[in-house]
Every structure is written in structure tokens, then in C-alpha cells.
Amino acid sequence: xxxxxxxxxxxxxxxxxxxxxxxxxxxxxxxxxxxxxxxxxxxxxxxxxxxxxxxxxxxxxxxxxxxxxxxxxxxxxxxxxxxxxxxxxxxxxxxxxxxxxxxxxxxxxxxxxxxxxxxxxxxxxxxxxxxxxxxxxxxxxxxxxxxxxxxxxxxxxxxxxxxxxxxxxxxxxxxxxxxxxxxxxxxxxxxxxxxxxxxxxxxxxxxxxxxxxxxxxxxxxxxxxxxxxxxxxxxxxxxxxxxxxxxxxxxxxxxxxxxxxxxxxxxxxxxxxxxxxxxxxxxxxxxxxxxxxxxxxxxxxxxxxxxxxxxxxxxxxxxxxxxxxxxxxxxxxxxxxxxxxxxxxxxxxxxxxxxxxxxxxxxxxxxxxxxxxxxxxxxxxxxxxxxxxxxxxxxxxxxxxxxxxxxxxxxxxxxxxxxxxxxxxxxxxxxxxxxxxxxxxxxxxxxxxxxxxxxxxxxxxxxxxxxxxxxxxxxxxxxxxxxxxxxxxxxxxx
Amino acid sequence: xxxxxxxxxxxxxxxxxxxxxxxxxxxxxxxxxxxxxxxxxxxxxxxxxxxxxxxxxxxxxxxxxxxxxxxxxxxxxxxxxxxxxxxxxxxxxxx
Numbered sequence: 001x002x003x004x005x006x007x008x009x010x011x012x013x014x015x016x017x018x019x020x021x022x023x024x025x026x027x028x029x030x031x032x033x034x035x036x037x038x039x040x041x042x043x044x045x046x047x048x049x050x051x052x053x054x055x056x057x058x059x060x061x062x063x064x065x066x067x068x069x070x071x072x073x074x075x076x077x078x079x080x081x082x083x084x085x086x087x088x089x090x091x092x093x094x095x096x097x098x099x100x101x102x103x104x105x106x107x108x109x110x111x112x113x114x115x116x117x118x119x120x121x122x123x124x125x126x127x128x129x130x131x132x133x134x135x136x137x138x139x140x141x142x143x144x145x146x147x148x149x150x151x152x153x154x155x156x157x158x159x160x161x162x163x164x165x166x167x168x169x170x171x172x173x174x175x176x177x178x179x180x181x182x183x184x185x186x187x188x189x190x191x192x193x194x195x196x197x198x199x200x201x202x203x204x205x206x207x208x209x210x211x212x213x214x215x216x217x218x219x220x221x222x223x224x225x226x227x228x229x230x231x232x233x234x235x236x237x238x239x240x241x242x243x244x245x246x247x248x249x250x251x252x253x254x255x256x257x258x259x260x261x262x263x264x265x266x267x268x269x270x271x272x273x274x275x276x277x278x279x280x281x282x283x284x285x286x287x288x289x290x291x292x293x294x295x296x297x298x299x300x301x302x303x304x305x306x307x308x309x310x311x312x313x314x315x316x317x318x319x320x321x322x323x324x325x326x327x328x329x330x331x332x333x334x335x336x337x338x339x340x341x342x343x344x345x346x347x348x349x350x351x352x353x354x355x356x357x358x359x360x361x362x363x364x365x366x367x368x369x370x371x372x373x374x375x376x377x378x379x380x381x382x383x384x385x386x387x388x389x390x391x392x393x394x395x396x397x398x399x400x401x402x403x404x405x406x407x408x409x410x411x412x413x414x415x416x417x418x419x420x421x422x423x424x425x426x427x428x429x430x431x432x433x434x435x436x437x438x439x440x441x442x443x444x445x446x447x448x449x450x451x452x453x454x455x456x457x458x459x460x461x462x463x464x465x466x467x468x469x470x471x472x473x474x475x476x477x478x479x480x481x482x483x484x485x486x487x488x489x490x491x492x493x494x
Numbered sequence: 495x496x497x498x499x500x501x502x503x504x505x506x507x508x509x510x511x512x513x514x515x516x517x518x519x520x521x522x523x524x525x526x527x528x529x530x531x532x533x534x535x536x537x538x539x540x541x542x543x544x545x546x547x548x549x550x551x552x553x554x555x556x557x558x559x560x561x562x563x564x565x566x567x568x569x570x571x572x573x574x575x576x577x578x579x580x581x582x583x584x585x586x587x588x589x
Contacts, residue, residue: 102569201550215549245552313532324509331510333582335573346587351512363511367521368528370509371497380495384535386545391538393546426527442549467550 004029009074009175009228010255016058016073023055023062023073027117030075033172034119039494042157042167044080044138045088046120051075054117061115070235072115077167077176080121081128082108082219083208087118091210092126092136092160095357096336105208106240107177107219114235119173122163126359127327128184128212131431133162134422135361143192143415144170144490148456152493155415155457158188164222165192169490175223175232179209181216182315183411183435186447189222190410190460193449193486195477196222197229200467201442202247204233205240213322214245216315216439226448226477230254233470249468257471260479263297267476268403272308273434275412281453282409289407289450289461289480296479301403305395310388311437316429317372317385318440324369327362330354364425393441400466405476408434410447410460438464448477449486458486495533496526 004026007015016023031048058073083089083101090096104112112118126135133141133156143157143166157166161178165188168176178185180198189196197220204219211217221232234254240246269290274283290300332338332353339352358366372381399406412433421428438445444467447460461480465473497505502521506513513521567580576583 099573102566102572202552215547241555241557244554245548245550247550247552248555307538310535310538313535316528317532317535328510332575333584336575338575340585344585346585347510348512349585350510351507354510355512358511363513364521364524364528366509366511367502367505368525370505371501371525371529374505374508377495380536381532383545384538384540385532386547387540387543388535388538389549390543390546391540393549425524426531429528440549 005033005171007174008224009071009231012074012174013072013231016062017068023058024052026073027051027055027075030119030173037170037172037494040142040144040166040170041139042123042141042163042170042172043077043120044090044123044163047087047118050087051117051119054112054115058115069113069115070231071111074115074174075117075119076111077119077122077164077173078108079161079164079177079179080124081179081210082177083210084108084118084121087121089121089210090138091128092124092138093357093359093362094137094337095330095354097137099335103208106205106242107209107236110238111177111235116235122167122176124163125160126362127210127323128160128179128181129323129361129365130159131183131187131428132156132416132418132421133159134418135359137359140418141166142418144494145192145415145457146491146493153417156191156418158191158415160184161188161222165189165194168192168194168222168224170494175221175228177219177236178222179217179219180439181212181319182439183432185220185222186435186445186460186462187411187432189447190458191415193458194222194224195226195229195446195448196220197233197446197470197473198444199233199237199470200247200444202245203237203470205243205246207240207242211326213319214326215322216319226474226481227255227258229446230258230474252471254471254474258478259475260482261297262293262476262479265298265405265476266301266403267293267298268301268303268399268406270303270305270308270406270408272305273408279413281414282412282459285450285459285461286409292480292483293407293476295483303399303403303406305399305437307388307391307395308437311392311440312429312433314385314388314392315436315440316368317381318389320365320369321373321382322369324366324373327366330357361425389440392437396441396443404466405472406464407476408462408464410434410462414453414455414457414459434462443467444470444473446473446477448480448484450480450484451486496529497522
């Protein structure tokens with residue numbers, strides 16, 4: 001039944017509900033795909049029994065006439081940042097290797113309640129710090145994509161949700177969770193030719209998600225198309241009293257509300273995103289997107305987001321500052337790794353544990369965060385960055401007076417080869433230049449596949465929406481998806 | 495502003511990350527590269543701008559003052575590297 005693994009979320013849900021195939025058959029098909037794709041290294045842990053167990057419950061419920069959940073029979077991948085009861089949760093780091101949570105994150109619990117099953121825990125950049133999945137302690141994820149030049153350069157699946165993007169593009173799962181702190185859903189989606197949405201900050205509960213930068217972290221959905229993202233996000237979102245920043249708002253029926261008709265909508269094109277020296281293929285895909293929006297009936301509006309160039313440097317103060325504080329909990333006492341050199345005291349144990357447990361990029365960011373928060377530097381760096389963040393948010397607020405959604409490229413390049421940027425942290429950071437502003441402003445944003453570049457690699461277009469208007473983002477994404485000529489399936493080499 | 499070896503060693507100590515001299519030396523140019531780049535924020539006119547801590551306006555909720563969980567000692571200790579007698583075990587702190 002390998003053809004079942006070609007299906008997306010909506011098709012699986014409808015087929016299971018309609019009795020065309022059983023949930024167990026679907027789970028078996030995807031379990032086989034996961035088992036056959038170890039060369040991609042997309043999963044840190046596979047959980048075929050969990051997928052089968054959830055599927056058997058759905059089949060039994062259907063047989064006894066019980067109502068089925070929104071994701072009944074859909075097996076998914078879970079980014080290893082979400083705490084899953086009884087299943088190792090590492091955040092891609094050695095310091096959490098062997099950590100078996102005693103509790104379930106709110107988002108994953110909601111997905112299981114909706115009838116989804118877990119295929120496994122997906123590889124990711126360590127503590128979600130990275131844009132290529134090369135900072136994982138558990139090895140690089142290989143993108144299923146290859147350039148069409150006949151070479152076999154191993155390409156980055158993007159990051160930090162690189163296991164999620166690779167697994168979906170390779171048809172190892174129809175959908176997966178991601179998290180986005182500064183582009184970690186959208187950039188990997190663009191690199192692998194899938195769709196991914198980060199909702200408004202606060203839509204999805206952060207409870208049980210390993211924290212990176214709490215004022216930015218937001219869970220979201222990744223899948224092959226816009227409709228599947230809408231279905232997933234509906235199941236993930238919702239108020240949670242256990243997260244103080246959770247939005248106390250009803251979750252709209254995004255799937256039912258999908259409408260690709262853009263007549264009467266104004267699409268903003270920010271002039272500051274047209275950077276000098278941008279890859280002409282990227283600019284062409286952006287122009288294509290503008291033409292598709294017009295074709296869908298939208299009015300195109302030139303807008304200005306004047307503080308755009310300061311978003312990345314502000315992000316690289318705020319995110320490391322929050323990370324240095326959040327990661328203070330890894331002390332070798334309560335969970336995770338402990339390094340206790342002979343004769344060491346408590347302070348030595350902390351320092352030895354963190355030295356052994358954190359990877360180089362995590363150490364780099366914790367040190368930057370510690371520095372910018374230290375006495376004498378706090379105002380010059382951290383307070384200044386928070387003020388610039390306010391100006392970036394204000395830029396967007398002003399733009400909403402003249403437009404409903406904003407259209408930009410997702411990333412300044414297509415997927416790069418593994419190893420290309422790993423020696424230069426700053427070059428890696430710059431890959432998130434188009435994704436970070438929406439994160440700083442807490443806005444919903446998604447990436448949808450827009451086509452292929454000259455090398456045959458996918459490019460993504462980003463749609464940024466107003467607070468709480470995930471519907472507007474999904475609708476614009478659907479309008480693009482209907483018009484983009486896109487061969488979504490990578491040729492299998494693994 | 496730039497950092498030197500002594501500063502990086504001090505930050506590493508504050509962050510409780512043990513580092514060799516070589517590691518510290520390697521981090522000096524890396525951190526200076528990143529810090530030099532973020533310093534462009536200094537050119538932004540932020541007069542009259544309040545620092546933004548919360549991105550979506552949201553009030554902090556109060557919950558009812560009742561016990562909602564607890565009695566989960568063993569679950570809390572389940573992942574501890576050295577739990578003993580119902581406590582987290584640490585190296586001796588007092589001589």
C-alpha cells in the first residue's frame with residue numbers, strides 16, 4: 001500500500017472517514033517510508049508502534065460509529081522540541097539525550113486528541129539554533145532535494161525544523177509540527193518545496209516546548225500544501241492556561257474558510273526587501289508571485305518597512321539574551337546530562353556539564369546573550385534592541401493602513417550545500433533576513449512553494465499577515481499555490 | 495565595543511560553561527564579528543520609543559488560588575541523573 005504514503009492530510013482524513021482504507025494501513029505505509037529513509041537522518045527516534053496504536057484506535061472508533069477527530073488516521077512527524085510523554089525528547093542536543101518526559105506538550109496532546117498518530121521525533125538544529133540543521137548533535141539532515149546538475153551535493157533542508165521539512169518533502173509523513181523563532185518553519189519549507197505556517201504569537205501554546213527565545217517561539221504547521229497546513233494548525237492552536245502568553249481567543253475554522261479569491265484584497269510589496277545583489281531567480285519568483293496575486297484579483301501596493309535592515313541585528317541580541325536565560329536550567333541536576341569530574345564541586349559540575357552538553361552554536365549564542373545582558377552593557381545592547389523591535393512592529397502597523405497582506409521572498413537563496421555556511425555564523429544568520437521581521441512583530445506568516453530556480457531547486461514565497469489573520473495568510477497562499485507551476489516531488493535517491 | 499580573551503573567559507564563567515584557553519581564543523574573533531555587526535543598531539534613532547517586551551498585547555491572567563497538581567515527586571525526579579532518597583543529589587556544597 002505504498003501509494004497511501006503519497007496522500008496528504010486532507011486525503012488521508014477523508015479516505016479513512018469514508019472507509020476507502022483503514023488508518024492502520026496508512027500508518028503501515030508511512031512507517032515503511034520512515035524505515036526506508038534512514039539516509040536522510042530526518043528522524044532522531046522512530047515510533048512506529050505509536051503510529052499503529054493511534055491508528056487502531058481511529059479504526060475502532062470508526063467501526064463503532066464514534067465521531068472522528070479533525071486528524072483521525074493521519075500519522076505525523078513531531079519536531080523533537082515538543083515534550084512527548086514516554087518518548088525521548090532532546091531538542092537536538094546531547095545535554096537532553098536520554099530525557100524521557102513525564103508529560104505531554106499541549107500542542108502534541110491536542111494533535112493526538114484530534115486522532116493523529118506519531119511516526120517519530122524529527123531531527124532539528126540544536127535548541128532550534130540554526131538555519132541548516134547542521135547544529136544537531138544527532139547529525140545533519142540531508143534534504144531529499146538535489147540540484148539538477150547531476151552532481152550529488154548534499155543540500156541543507158533548512159533549519160531549524162529541517163527534519164520536518166525533509167520528511168514531508170520525501171513523503172515520510174504527510175505533515176509535521178515545526179517551531180519558528182526567526183524563520184525556522186518558513187525557511188526550511190522554502191528550501192524543500194513544501195508549505196509551512198507560523199501563526200500569530202500566542203496562537204499555539206508553548207507549554208511543553210523546549211524554550212529557546214520565549215518572546216519569539218511559536219509552534220506551527222508544515223505540510224505539502226496550504227489546505228493541509230490549515231487543517232494541522234486548527235488542531236494545534238487554542239487557548240492554554242498553562243502558557244501565560246497564550247491567546248484567549250477562539251480558533252477559527254481556517255480550512256472551511258479557505259478562499260483563493262483575492263478580489264478586494266491589497267497586497268503590499270515592501271521596497272526594503274529588494275536587496276542589492278539578490279539572486280535574480282529569487283527576484284523573478286517574487287515578480288511571478290506579484291503577477292499571480294494580480295491574476296487572483298488583488299491590488300498591488302508598494303509599501304515601506306523602513307527598519308527592515310535592523311531586524312536581524314535586533315534579533316541576534318534578543319534571541320540569544322532570552323536563550324542564555326532559558327538555557328540556564330540545564331545544570332546536570334534535574335534532568336539530562338551530568339558531567340562530574342573527579343573531586344568537582346557544584347559549580348564545577350555545572351560548567352563541565354554545560355561544556356560537554358551544548359554544541360558550539362549553542363555556546364556561542366549563550367555567550368552573546370550573557371554578554372549583552374551583563375552589567376554595563378544591558379542598555380546599550382538589550383534595551384536598544386527592544387526599542388528597535390518596537391519600531392519594526394510599528395512599521396508593520398503603519399503598513400496595514402494600506403495593505404491586507406505582505407508578499408516577499410521567504411529566503412534570499414535556494415537551499416545551499418551542507419558545509420557551505422557552517423564555518424561562518426554571520427553568513428548563516430543572514431539567510432533569515434526576510435523571515436525575522438515578522439517574528440519580531442509576532443505576525444502570522446507562511447511560506448508556499450513558488451517554483452524552481454535554474455538549478456531545479458524549490459523557491460518559496462512568504463506571505464505576512466496582520467495579527468490574528470491567519471485566514472488572510474492562508475487564502476493568499478492558496479491563491480499562489482493554484483498558480484505556481486510546481487513539481488513538488490523530489491526524485492528518490494535515498 | 496569589542497571583547498578580548500579576558501572578557502570572553504569572564505562571560506563563559508558567568509554562563510557556567512567550562513572552556514579551554516584555545517576555545518576562548520577561537521571565540522574572540524567570532525564574537526567580535528557578531529558584536530560588530532549588531533552595533534549598527536546604535537545608529538537607529540529610538541528617542542521616545544518604549545522598549546518592547548511583549549509583542550501581542552495580552553494581559554496577565556490570575557488563576558484561582560487553589561492547588562491544581564502536586565504529589566508527583568517521583569515523576570519530577572524520574573529524569574534526575576542522581577536522585578537519592580526522594581531528593582535531587584548534588585556534589586557536596588558545604589565542607
